[in-house]
Amino acid sequence: MADNSFDAIVVGSGISGGWAAKELTEKGLSVLMLERGENIEHIKDYQKSNQPVWDYPHRGGRTQQMIADYPVLKRDYPLNERNLHYWASDKDCPYTEEKRFDWFRGYHVGGRSLMWGRQSYRWSDFDFEANARDGYGTDWPIRYKDIEPWYSHVEKFAGIQGTYENLPQLPDSVFMPGMDLNIVEKDVAARIKAHYENRRTLIIGRSANITSKLPGREKCQYRNMCVNGCPFGAYFSTQSSTLPAAVATGRLKLQPFAIVTEILYDKDTKKAKGVRILDAETNLTKEYYSKIVFLCASSFNSTWVLMNSATDIWPEGLGSSSGELGHNVMDHHFRCGADADMEGYEDKYYYGYRPTGFYIPRFRNLFGDKRDYLRGFGYQGGASRKEWSREIAEMNIGADFKEALSEPGPWRIGATAFGEMLPYHENTISLDKNKKDKWGLPVLAMNVEIKENEKKMRKDMMEDMKEMLEIGGAKNARTFDHDYAPGMGIHEMGTARMGRDPKNSVLNGNNQVWDCKNVFVTDGACMASASCVNPSLTYMALTARAADFAVNELNKGNL
Amino acid sequence: MDRRSLLKMVATLTGAAVVGGDLFLSGCQSPDKKMTAFPLSQSTISLLDEIGETIIPATETPGAKAAAVGAFMNTMVMDCYSQSEKEVFIKGIDQLNQESVQLFQHDFIAATPDQRKELLIKLDKAAQSYQKDKKEDEPVHYFTLIKQLTLLGYFTSKPGATQALRYLAIPQKYVGDIPYEKGEKAWATS
Numbered sequence: 001m002a003d004n005s006f007d008a009i010v011v012g013s014g015i016s017g018g019w020a021a022k023e024l025t026e027k028g029l030s031v032l033m034l035e036r037g038e039n040i041e042h043i044k045d046y047q048k049s050n051q052p053v054w055d056y057p058h059r060g061g062r063t064q065q066m067i068a069d070y071p072v073l074k075r076d077y078p079l080n081e082r083n084l085h086y087w088a089s090d091k092d093c094p095y096t097e098e099k100r101f102d103w104f105r106g107y108h109v110g111g112r113s114l115m116w117g118r119q120s121y122r123w124s125d126f127d128f129e130a131n132a133r134d135g136y137g138t139d140w141p142i143r144y145k146d147i148e149p150w151y152s153h154v155e156k157f158a159g160i161q162g163t164y165e166n167l168p169q170l171p172d173s174v175f176m177p178g179m180d181l182n183i184v185e186k187d188v189a190a191r192i193k194a195h196y197e198n199r200r201t202l203i204i205g206r207s208a209n210i211t212s213k214l215p216g217r218e219k220c221q222y223r224n225m226c227v228n229g230c231p232f233g234a235y236f237s238t239q240s241s242t243l244p245a246a247v248a249t250g251r252l253k254l255q256p257f258a259i260v261t262e263i264l265y266d267k268d269t270k271k272a273k274g275v276r277i278l279d280a281e282t283n284l285t286k287e288y289y290s291k292i293v294f295l296c297a298s299s300f301n302s303t304w305v306l307m308n309s310a311t312d313i314w315p316e317g318l319g320s321s322s323g324e325l326g327h328n329v330m331d332h333h334f335r336c337g338a339d340a341d342m343e344g345y346e347d348k349y350y351y352g353y354r355p356t357g358f359y360i361p362r363f364r365n366l367f368g369d370k371r372d373y374l375r376g377f378g379y380q381g382g383a384s385r386k387e388w389s390r391e392i393a394e395m396n397i398g399a400d401f402k403e404a405l406s407e408p409g410p411w412r413i414g415a416t417a418f419g420e421m422l423p424y425h426e427n428t429i430s431l432d433k434n435k436k437d438k439w440g441l442p443v444l445a446m447n448v449e450i451k452e453n454e455k456k457m458r459k460d461m462m463e464d465m466k467e468m469l470e471i472g473g474a475k476n477a478r479t480f481d482h483d484y485a486p487g488m489g490i491h492e493m494g495t496a497r498m499g500r501d502p503k504n505s506v507l508n509g510n511n512q513v514w515d516c517k518n519v520f521v522t523d524g525a526c527m528a529s530a531s532c533v534n535p536s537l538t539y540m541a542l543t544a545r546a547a548d549f550a551v552n553e554l555n556k557g558n559l
Numbered sequence: 560m561d562r563r564s565l566l567k568m569v570a571t572l573t574g575a576a577v578v579g580g581d582l583f584l585s586g587c588q589s590p591d592k593k594m595t596a597f598p599l600s601q602s603t604i605s606l607l608d609e610i611g612e613t614i615i616p617a618t619e620t621p622g623a624k625a626a627a628v629g630a631f632m633n634t635m636v637m638d639c640y641s642q643s644e645k646e647v648f649i650k651g652i653d654q655l656n657q658e659s660v661q662l663f664q665h666d667f668i669a670a671t672p673d674q675r676k677e678l679l680i681k682l683d684k685a686a687q688s689y690q691k692d693k694k695e696d697e698p699v700h701y702f703t704l705i706k707q708l709t710l711l712g713y714f715t716s717k718p719g720a721t722q723a724l725r726y727l728a729i730p731q732k733y734v735g736d737i738p739y740e741k742g743e744k745a746w747a748t749s
Contacts, residue, residue, distance in 0.1 A: 052726070053748050054717040063638040182735035222730040224749045349739035352730035353749040387745060388714040388724070396683045396706075398676060402615045402622075405714070406723045408745040 006032040006253070007554075009275055009290040011260045011305065014111025016523040016539045017296035018242030019154065023547035024294070025249040029554075032288055033246070034258040036280060036297075037088070037107035040114065042239035046229030048082060056081050076488055078104045078115075083227045086115050092438040101446035102487035103300070109256055110238040111298065112490070115227055118207040118235050118355065119380065120160045121533035122151050122171040126366060130420075131529050134374050137328060137423035140528045141500045141509030144171070150541035150548075157245075158236040158540065159214050161356075162206030170361040170378075170533070176211045178204045179220075182350045184342050184383040184411050185358050188472030192360075195471045200363045202468075205356040205380055208236035208537075216244055224353035235355070257281050259439060263293060263318055263519060265310035271518045271559070278439055292518045292550050292559055296543065299524035300429055303495040304444055306506075307431050310516070319496060319506040319513045319521075326430050328423040328497055329448045330530035332489035336458050336481040337379060338465035339414025340474035349385065349408060357382035360415065360468070362532055364460060373456040374422065377532045379465060381415025413474055417461035418489065420532040422453055427486075429495055448486040458484075491535050493527035511546040518559045522546045596649050597637040603652060604629035606668060610655070611709040613675045620723045623709055626716035632708045643698060651701020658682065720747035 007029035010020045021033045039045075053059055060082050062074070072090045073079040079087075088105035095103060106112040125144045131137035148171075155174040163178035181189060181204055189202035209220045217233035217240055226235050233240035246252040257280040264287060266273045274289035295302040303326055307317035314320045360379035364371055386409030395401045432445040462479035469477040499505020502514035507526050513519040522543040524535060531538075553559045599607075611623030611632075636648050656666040658681075663674050670678065679702075686700035693700075713719040720726045724747035 052717070052720070052728070053715045054720060057634055058639055059711060059715040061635075061639060064641065065638070180733055180735035186735070222733045223728070346741075347739050349737050349743075350733070350735050351737050352727065352733035353746075354733040354735075385745065387748070388710060396687075397614055397679050399616050399618050402618060402723065405710070406620070406744050407742070408739065 004287065005274075005289045006030045007290060008032070008292045008294060008550075009034065009288055010294045010296060011275065011302070012036075012111060012295070012297035012523065013109045013238055013243070013254070014106070014296065014298060014523070015113045015116070015238070015536050016543045017111070017294070018113060018238035018246070019540050019543040020294040020296050020520075020522060020547055021246040021252055021254075022242040023544050024551065025246045025251040027547070027551040028251070029551065030251045031246065031253070032290065033252060033254045034260055034275070034277060034288075035109045035111075035254065035256045036259040036301075037109070037256060039109045039254070039256040040086075040229070040239065042233065042244070043229075043231050046231055047085070049225065049228040049231045051228070072102060073104060075102050075485070076104070083115060086227075086229075093443075094435060094437060095443045096432040096435055096445035098445050098447040099449055100485045101448050102485050103446070103492070104487070104490050105298065109254065110243075113237040114229055114239065116237075116536060117534065118209055118226065119359075119534040120155075120158075120162075120173065120206050120208045120537040121359075122173055123147070123531050123533065123538055124169050124171050126169050126362075127529065127531040127533075130375060130531075131423070136374065137529050138497070138499045138501070138504050141498050141505075146509075147538070147541050147545060150545040151537065154537070154540040154544050157214075158208050158241060158537075159210035159212075159217070160206055160208055160537070161204075161211045161220075163204055165201065165203055165361075167201065167361055169363075169366055173206060173537070175206075178206075179209075179211065179354055179356055180204070181358060182383055183348045184345055184413060188342075188383070188413060188469075188474070189358070191472045192468055196363075199367060199369075200360065200468065202358050202360050202472075205359040207356040209355050210234055210236075217241070220355060222352035222354060224355045226355050259441070260297065260305055261285070261308060261441060263295075263305060263309035263516075264289075265313065265318055265516060267310075267313055270516065272516055278441070280439065283439065291554060292520065294543075294547070294550075295519060295521040295525075296523045299492045299495055299527075300444055302521050302523055302525045303429060304431070306496060306513070306521075308442075314515070318519070319515055321515050322499075322502060322504055322506055324425070324497060324499075324504060325506050326495050327425050327428050328494040328528075329427040329429060329446075329486070330421045330423055330491075330493040330527065331448075331486050332418045332491045332530060332532065332534075333421055333450050333454050333458070333484045333486075334416055334418045334461075334489055335484045336461050336479070337381070337414065337416040338462055338469055338477055338479045339381075339412060340466075340469040340477035342383065342411035342413050342474045345411050358415070364457075364464070371456075371460065373453045373460075375420040375453075375457070375532065377417045377419035377457060377461050379415040379417050381413065381465075383411060383413035385409055385411050413469060413472070415465050417458075417465065418532055418534070419454060419457045419461055420530050421450060421486075423494055423497070423529055424451065427494075446487075450484070450486065491524070491530070493524040493530050493535060496521050496525040497528040498526050499528060510549045511542060518550075520546050520550055596645070597633070599629075599633045599637075604633055606652065606656075607632050607705070609668060609675070610679070610705060611713070613672070613679050614706060614709045615713045615719075621718040623713045626713045626718045628709050628712040628716075631712035631716070632705070635708055635712070636704075644704065647698045647701050648704050651705065654701060655682065655705075715748055 132139040309318040362376040364376035496506040607629035611628035686702040726747040
């Protein structure tokens with residue numbers, strides 16, 4: 001085989017790309033995985049993974065220089081001293097904000113699988129049926145039963161810790177033993193459960209931190225330093241999990257610094273024959289050929305590639321015939337909720353740094369509940385004893401003050417809601433051909449906003465938590481809204497949605513581009529709705545499912 | 560969600576959101592021309608060490624001076640503060656000395672430990688009441704800045720984290736319910 005020809009090309013190496021590479025190579029295909037950024041090798045390149053806080057000159061904070069260099073990243077927590085090197089440069093990779101949109105990206109091997117929050121939840125049929133039920137967006141072409149075996153498939157390999165709860169709105173995964181709730185969380189959980197008669201529950205946040213050994217990976221050591229890359233391989237990332245599996249087949253070629261600029265569409269066969277790349281270091285272009293292409297470049301970048309492809313046939317790009325390419329952008333709106341003080345428990349503490357918190361699954365607009373908005377939200381939070389940064393009344397200088405701050409303070413408990421955002425056709429990304437990035441490529445323009453439904457929901461997102469904290473026995477419960485701008489959830493979804501009809505969707509039920517069946521899009525771009533749970537586990541399952549379908553079709557000679 | 564754990568750092572130190580403000584979140588200033596005052600002179604750094612030591616003295620565990628909070632303040636103010644915050648901080652050092660001269664007829668370095676403590680308690684009260692009443696766009700009190708940096712610099716330093724607090728490099732497990740007795744130290748930031 002020529003060195004520029006493969007069975008499959010995978011564009012992107014994050015959560016979705018890593019899964020595509022693993023599944024396709026394990027099924028016998030030769031795979032070229034293209035990554036626009038640099039390589040980061042597992043463990044070896046996690047420069048700060050064992051660095052204690054005192055070795056950071058600014059103790060993890062941000063400098064004025066960082067603020068100047070990262071005009072977008074500075075808008076939220078990603079701009080910090082601990083893992084700045086994992087975030088894409090705002091200056092090299094600008095975009096246009098027709099409305100404010102916070103786009104936090106990871107341009108390197110592993111993508112955001114290195115920095116992700118690791119929260120992992122299955123969707124239920126309440127989610128897959130949501131669009132059909134209330135008419136927003138278009139119906140998902142799949143239901144829970146279609147994806148259920150693929151959730152199991154990816155969970156067994158990725159390793160998800162959690163507890164079996166048998167909740168219809170939040171199906172159980174195949175779990176590793178769940179991490180502990182702490183004593184305050186447990187007591188609050190019991191009071192909530194009793195008061196709401198099981199309609200609301202507080203459970204451990206399910207996450208891709210392993211609590212039992214897996215091949216090549218040690219279990220979680222409870223350092224909560226995941227943001228630097230884990231030297232124990234204890235959380236799921238491309239580097240710790242899917243990449244070694246793909247490499248082990250001997251059929252993977254990983255190529256960093258390869259920016260895919262276009263899918264090469266052959267109008268005679270009506271199929272893609274490969275991709276064109278721009279070498280990020282030399283600026284030279286090159287073509288690679290394959291039987292199938294998996295676009296896993298992250299929601300917006302996958303759509304960007306489509307928009308730049310086959311424009312001689314479709315001016316708006318490959319997959320644009322439905323008029324939906326670039327539309328229906330979604331994220332999870334959040335940063336509001338409530339927190340409170342918990343009196344007592346002075347003789348209780350915890351041990352270790354837990355890399356997850358608690359989770360309260362959705363309860364609104366379910367099981368007979370009806371609100372003045374559609375869909376719902378879940379909560380992520382935690383209880384802990386306050387640290388040295390707390391205020392201590394009447395004691396502000398000297399030895400007694402120091403001793404007091406050296407001890408754990410009173411307990412507090414709080415949670416932030418993550419709410420579902422409806423798919424609005426008018427929430428779009430488009431090409432801004434007047435602005436170019438460092439490589440002279442046109443950039444994206446974002447035009448996204450939340451609307452009345454989300455704004456109404458935010459009231460409940462605050463008030464419901466306040467009420468549950470009070471029911472849970474906490475005092476001084478207060479709501480907060482730290483304000484939200486689209487993108488801040490770093491759960492950007494949509495722009496090339498799956499659907500049942502090529503007239504109103506970009507992809508079919510197997511993630512194939514309707515207009516070009518050997519191109520599959522399996523990252524967040526494919527989402528037809530957003531649910532309120534973290535999306536990554538669903539990307540994994542959809543990718544594995546689509547890879548299985550693709551290989552079967554190839555073997556049947558259909559692609 | 561723990562990728563968001565830095566949000567926890569937006570704690571209220573001394574009754575004001577962490578200054579340097581933008582230090583941890585929501586920064587919006589543009590970078591400044593370097594103030595000629597930086598780096599601070601060795602004598603200023605020593606003075607800051609002594610102020611820090613008065614706030615967090617050595618007891619059975621090391622104090623702020625052993626944690627080199629003076630040098631830490633120099634780094635933080637120089638790299639992380641906005642121009643106006645820098646000015647408040649630099650002027651504040653002079654103001655603090657002037658207050659000392661007024662009260663004790665000599666500057667802070669020459670003051671006795673009791674005098675130092677008396678002065679800083681006075682300044683702390685003044686800072687707290689100023690912070691409570693000030694308008695949002697008015698500058699933060701200089702003593703609030705000094706105190707915040709002392710606490711941050713101390714409790715995230717190696718001596719502070721490992722001796723005044725308990726630092727766990729590799730806890731290996733999480734237990735959500737262990738007994739706690741008054742006097743036992745809190746866990747340090749991971």
